[in-house]
Amino acid sequence: MRLHKKGLSTLTKLVREEPALWMGHPLKRKEDRRLLTGLGKFVDDIKLPGMAYAAILRSPYAHARILGIDVSKAERLEGVVCTLVGEEVAKLTDPFLQISSPPANKLKDYCLAVGKVHFAGEPVAAVVAETRSTAEDALELIDAEYEAVDHVLDAKEALKPGAPVIHEEVGSNVVFRGKWDYGDINAAMKQADKVVKKTLHFHRFSSTPIENNAVLAQYDKATGFLNVYSNNQMPMFCIPWVSFALKFPSNRIRMVTGDVGGGFGTKIISYPYIVLISLLAMRSGRPVKWIETRTEHLSAANHGNERMFEVEIPVKNDGTILGLKVKAWDDCGAYTRYEPAGATIWAQVTPGCYRFKNFQMEFLQVMTSKCPVGPNRGYSRMQHLWMIERSVDIVARELGLDPTEVRLKNFIRPEEMPYVTPSGGVYDGGNYPESLSRVLKLIDYWRWRKEQVEERKKGRLIGIGISTILDSGTNNFGQVKITNPENPFSGNSEGARISIDGLGGIQVALGTSPQGQGHETFASQVVADEFGVSPDQVTVLMGFDSAVNPYSHQSGAYASRCAVMGTGALLGAAKKVKEKAAKIAAHVLKADPESIEFKEGHAVDRDSGRKIPLWQIGNIAWVNNVLLPEGMEPGLVAIHFWRPDFGLPDEKWRLNQTLTYSYQSHAAVIEMDPETGKFKILKYAIVDDCGKQINPMIVEGQVHGAAAHGIGAAMYENFEYDEDGQLKSSTLVDYLVPTALEVPDLVTESMETPSLFAPKGIKGVGEGGGTPISAIANAVEDALTPYGVEISDSHQNPQRIYELIVKKRKKM
Template identity: 50%
Template sequence: MSKAPPEIISLYTQDSSALTLKWLGKPLKPKEDYRLVRGRGTFVDDVQLPRMTYMAFLRSPYSHARIKRIDVSRAKSMPGVLLVWTGDDIKKRMRPLPQATPPPARNAIDYPLAVDKVRFQGEPVAMVVAESRYIAEDAVNQIDVDYEPLPAVVDAERALEPGAPLVHEEVGTNLIAHVHYKWGDVDYYFQHADLVVEAKFHYHRFTGAPLETNAVVADYDERADVMTIYCNNQAPMEWLPQLSAGLNMPYPKLRVVTRDIGGGFGTKLINYVYMILAALASKELKRPVKYMETRTENLQAAAHNAERTCTVSAAVRKDGTVLALRMRCVDDDGAYSRHEPAGMTVWAQVSTGMYKIRALENDYYAVFTNKCPSTSIRGFSRAPHLFMIERIMDRIARKLGMDPAEIRMKNLVGPEEMPYMTPSGGIYDSGNWPEGLRRALEAADYWGWRKRQEELRRQGRIIGVGVVVGSDSAGPNMAQVKMYNPGLPYTGGTEGALVQMTPDGKVRVILGSSPQGMGHETTAAQVVADVLDISYDDIYVQTGFDSFSSVYTMHSGTYGSRFAPIGLSAVYLAAARLKEKLAKMAAYLLKCPEGDVVIENGAARCAKDPQRSMELRRIARIAYGNVNELPPGMEPGLYSLAIFRPPFQNPDENRRANLALTYSYNVHVVVVEIDPETGMPKILSYTALEDSGRIVNPLIVDGQVHGAIAHGVAEALYEKYHYDEDGNLLNPTFVDYLAPTALEIPDMKVIHMETPSPFTPTGAKGMGEGGGTAVQAVISAVEDALAPLGGELGESHADPETILRILKGAARGKSEV
C-alpha cells in the first residue's frame, strides 16, 4: 500500500519523555536467574497443601468412538480412592464450555470429560481423585469402558467433503468457520501480470514441548466460598468466562495464582479444562486436588499447533515485482475449538509479509478433525502464513532465474514508507528492512557461500543456501476475532501494572502477565529504574500472577509477544505517574516551583538551586507516615496503577484493521549440506539479524532469538506429529517425537539493528516468537540444495526419509514432497 496517514501515525505515537536511557539497553543478569539457578523456583508441583489429594485420567485409545458403557465399580472400591467421575457426572455439575465460534459450530457441546463419545485419541473419559498419585493411577486402570469405534476424519480438506464423518453431529458439518478476505483489486493485478506462479504448501503439526507439563492445584475454601487455583496457564484472566461458567462462581470468588512456569510456548493456554476439573473435585471433596500431566499425556492431548494447507498464487512482473497474492487456506483445528479458530484471523497481522504487495485475497476455512485440539504455538498463525509467502518468493525467484535475496530486496518495504500501511490495514511501525537484509547477507557471507556452493556442487556435495525475512507482529488487537464472529464482545489489547515506592524508598512492581522465562521481572525493573532514575537493585518485582493482588484486564497474560510493547508500556506509565507525584511532593517540601523539580540519582532537587534537594526515600517516609507535611489535599502514599491501551479499532466492513501494535523484523540466512546416504541435513552456518526496536536487555533478547531458532530448527528437521488414517498418534513419547537437544541445535551468529518503535513509550517491540523465520529459512536452504536435482518441498518439515524420497526420485524427473 503506502505510508500510513499522518492522523493515524499521530494517534499511535507515544510520549517517551520520562525515559533517562540510563538502564535500558544494559545486559543486566536476570533477576529471575538468581532464584532459579539455585533451585529455589516455585512451580505448581512445589505447591504442597495439607490434606492434598491427586487426580488422574483414563484417556481414550480411540480417536472417534461412541461410549457404550463405563464401569467404575472396581476403581471406586479401591482403598484410598475418594472420587471417580465420568462425563455424565461432569454434565450434572457444569454447563458446556462457552464457544466463541459462529453458528453452526457454536452448537458443539464441549465438556472437559467426554460425554457419549470421544473425538480424539487421548481425550479424558474418566477421572479419579485419590489419596496419592499412585493410587489414582492404579485406579484409572481398573475402569472398564466399552467403545464402539467410528470412522475418523484426520485430513482437513477431506473433512469438508460431503459424506465425511462428523466430529460433532450436533453441528451438522466439520466446518468451524469460513471467511473470504479480499483487499485491493486482486483481479486487476492477476489480469495484468506478466506471469502467475502457483504452488501448494502444507504447514505440519507439532507442539511446543515445554519442560514443565500442564499442572494445577485447586483448593476450595468452604468458609469463604473462594476457589484458589494454582496453575501454569499463560493467560488465566483471558479464560475467566470459561472458569466462571464451568464452576458457576463469580469472578471475585475465583483466585488464580501462577508462580514460576517451566516454559509454555502457547501450549498452556487451553489447560483451563484441567483447572475446571480439579476445582470441581476440590469443591466436592473440600480438600485440595493436584494434577501433574505426564509427558505422554502432554504430547498426545495437551495442545498442538493447527496444521495449515494453502494453495498460493502470485501475480508477478518479469522484473520480479510481486503485485498480488491469491490464497486458499484450510486450518486443521482438531476436535474442539477451545482456542481456535483464532488462527484464521491472526495471520492478517502480517498479511503481505514484509513486502509491498498491492492486493491480497484469501479464501479461508477452519475445520474440525479427530485430532488433539490446537492452540497458539510459538509464532501462532503468522509463522505458517509467512512460510507460505516466503516459499512462494523462492519459487518466483527460481522461475525468473533471480537470486532469492535479490527478489526479496526488490519487494521489501523501504524506510521512507514507514510507518507503512498494508492492504489489510496493518501498520508496520518502523524499520529499515532493506538495510537489515544487506547487513545479514554481509554477516553471513552470503555471496561467498553462493560461490562456494557452485564449487562444492561440482564435487558432488549437496549444498543449499536459504535466506528469508520475517516479522514478529506483537501486542495483538483482539478485535481480530470479529473477522470470523462479529458478535464476540472481545476487542483491543490492554495490560496493567502497579508501581509502589514503599516507605523505605524501595520500589515494588506488580505485573498482569504470567511469564514463563521471558525475563519480565528483569525488564520491568529496568524500565522502572530508568524512569525513576534509581538503582535497579532497589526494585522488587512480584513473581508470577495473583488475581487477588495483581492488576489485570481480560487481555492479561503472556502470549503474542505482547509484554514488551504492551506490558512494559503499562509499567512505564505507572512509573511515570509515580514520578509526577514525587515531583509534586518534592516541589512542596523543597519550596520549589513544580516545573523546576528534577528527579535523578535517587533524589529530587531544584534545578535552579541544586542545594535544595531531598532523597526519595525521605519523601517516601513523609508520604506514608509524616503525612501532615504533605501538600493540602494530596493523597498520602506512593502508589501508581496504570492500564495501557493502544488506540486499536475494530475491523471495518472490509475486515481492514491494524491487528498488532509493533512489528519486529528479522532476517535468517542458513547454509545446509545433505548427506546423500542418509538424507540428513546438517546446518553448516546460521546467521540471524533481529530488529526488535529499542533493546531493553541484550542478554534476554539474545536468549529469545536463540530459543526461536532452536524451535524453528526443531520443527523443520526433527519435530512432527504422525497420525495414521484412524487417528492414532504414532509418536506420543520423546522416544519417537524427536525434540532435539543442545547437540542438534547449530551454532548461530546473531546481530542486531535498533529502530525504536514510535508506538511504544519505551521504543521496544515484541520479539521472541520469531515469526517462524527459522522454519522458513531451513526449508528454503534444504530446497535450494535439492533444486538442481529437480526436488521441491511442499511441506514445512524435511526429515531424512522425505529427502531420500526426493533424491531417489530425482533420476525420474521433478519430485515434490
C-alpha cells in the first residue's frame, strides 16, 4: 500500500500493483438476491406509525398568474389532514439557492409556485390525507384560479425583445452567456479547403427510472430531527438547498436512502419535493409520504437539456479537421435547479476524441415555459458529443470520404496520452483508433459497405453508422466556477469507513448512495482484496444514512464517479485499518509491522511465516485490549475521505473537469423503409474501455443499459409540447421507452486501458455518453444517401424522416 502514500492524488502515472484476486472477477451482485426476491427496501416499503399521504395539485397552464387558490372545500373533506399553498410556502421558506451569476441568480424558486406558474405541471398546492386516494380526491376540490399569460417554448424565441419573461425578477430569460475560445479559429477558417456548416438540434428526453421520485419526511418533535427518507441520488449535496430553504439546521437533518430503482441523474434535483414534504410533515405533525406518479415524473421531474447548434467546421480535403466553431442555445426549461452547470459541463469533452486545437464556442442558456431540465445520463456532454459525431459524418459526406477514415485521421493518438485538450481536460489514457478498428471488425463493417451497394440496386436501403464517444467520469465541481466564480464548490470527495469488529467481521460503509449500480458488490471486491478475504466476508451497508454512513457533501451517485471515488476512499480506509492491524499482529507475533501481509483472513509475517487470524486482531483491538501495544488506542475502524487532485479554472476557463475519460465505439447497421420512414436495427456492436474493471459483469450491464437508453432516445423517447405548452407525451403510452423487444442484440467487447490517474487504473462507467444517438443518426443519414436526406435532429422520428424523404423526392 506504499503506492497510495505517493500519490493517488497527483497526476503522475501509477505503477500497477500485483494482480488482485477479486478485482476483475465477474462476481454476481450481492444486491440481486433481495431485489429479485421482492425483498428490496424502497421508500414506498417504509411505513411509519401515524403516516399520512400527500398529493400535489399541478398547474394546467404553461404560464399564468395565480389569481387565487381556495382550499376550503378540500380541507372539509373527511380524511384530509392539512393543505399547503404557494403563498404560505413563501412565508415559511426561503427561495432555493441559485448557482447562476447575477442577474439569473435572482430567480425565486420555491417548492410550490408563488404568484405565477411557469410550466404545465408545476406544483401549486398540496394536500395531506389519511390515505393517498383521499389526498388525490381532495385535489379536485381545490379551486385554483389562473389568468393565462403568454408563454414561450423555444430558446431562440425566448431571447427576442418582447418575448414573455418567465421570471420577471431575472429581467430576461437568459441564464448564462459565455464564450470559449482556444487556438485561432479564424486562422483555421482561412487555412481550410472547405468550411462545412450545419444547424443541428438535440431533442428533449429523460431517463425513465423504474421507481419514480419518492419522499417520506418525519419531523421528530422530541429530538428536533427532520428525518427524510428519499431516493435522492445526492442526498448530502442537496443539504444546503434543503437546510437554507427550510431555515432548519443542517446538523438535525437526517437523510436516508435505501434501494433505489434507478436515478440516471433525474433524482438529483428532487430537493423541492424534499422541502415540500418536510413542510407538510411539520405542519401536520405526522410522517408524510409522497410517491410520484409516472405522469408527474414525465411532465415535471426533469428533462434532459435541449440544445440547438450552429456549427462551422474548417476542413482540409484529405479530411483533416482544423477546428470547430459553434454557437449553442441550451433550453433549460422554467427553472435552474442544477443549471447553469450544464452550460459548462460539456467542456469536459471539448474536442471529443479529436486532435483539433482551434475551438470556439458561444454558449447561451435560456429559460422557456417547459419542464425544468436536470442532470440526465451523459448530462450536457451527450449533447455536445452528439454534435461532434454528427459533424464528423457530415464532413465525411461533404468530402466524399468514408466516416471511419475521417475519424482515424483526426483521432488523438494513444502515444499522445495523457492528452491535454484545448479547454484543459487531461485525458487519462485510451486508444481510440484501436477501439474503432475493433468495433468495425465486430460489426463486419466492410462487408456491410459492399452489401449496402448491392442492396441499393435492389431498392433496399441499408445504413451504417458509427460513433466514438467519451464517457467522462468523476467531475470536478470547480467547473461551476466558470458560470459563477462565487460558487463555493470545487474538486470532488467521497468517504468510506471500514471496521473489523471484535469477532473479525469486516463492515464497510460508503457515502455513495447507490441507485442500483451494485456498490455493495464492487466495494466488497475491493475490500476483500485488501484484507485477503472473500467478498462474502465483507458486509457493505445497503443504501445511505447520514447518521450512519460517512459522507462528504459531494457524496452521491452521479457523474460515473462511484467506482473511482468509492475505491479511492475504500483504499484509504483500508490502509489505515491495515496499518493498525499490522502493528497489533506484529506486536503479537513479535515481528516487524512492515513485514505483515494480509492473506486468507490472516495477518502473516512475511519473514517467519507465522500468522494470526483477523478475528484475533479484532478481539485484541476491542475487547482484549490489555494485549494491545503500549499506548495504542483501542478499536479497529477507520474513515477515509479521498479526493482527486483537481484545480480551478484559469482565466480562459481551462480546467480538467473530470478525472477519468472512458470511451466507447458503437456501430449500427439499419434497414430503412423509405415508404414509411421507419427503420430497424439489423446489427449493433459496442467496444467499451473503462480502464481496469472491478466487476466485468457490472460493467457489461452498464454498457447494455446505456446503449438501451441511447437507442430509446434516438428512436422512441421524445418530449414534445403542443403550441399551448402542454406536454404531448406524459404517459408511457406516448413517451415510448424501449423494452427488451425493441433493444437489439448487442455484440460487445471490452478494452482495458488503465487510467493514468485513478486508483487501480479504473475509470467511471455507466453513462455511456449517449453514443447510440449519434451512431443511429449517422446510420439513418447513411441509409438515405440515395435521397440526399440530411439528418439534423437527434430524434429519428419515422414521420419526420418520411417528410424529409418526400421533400427530396419532390426535388428529384
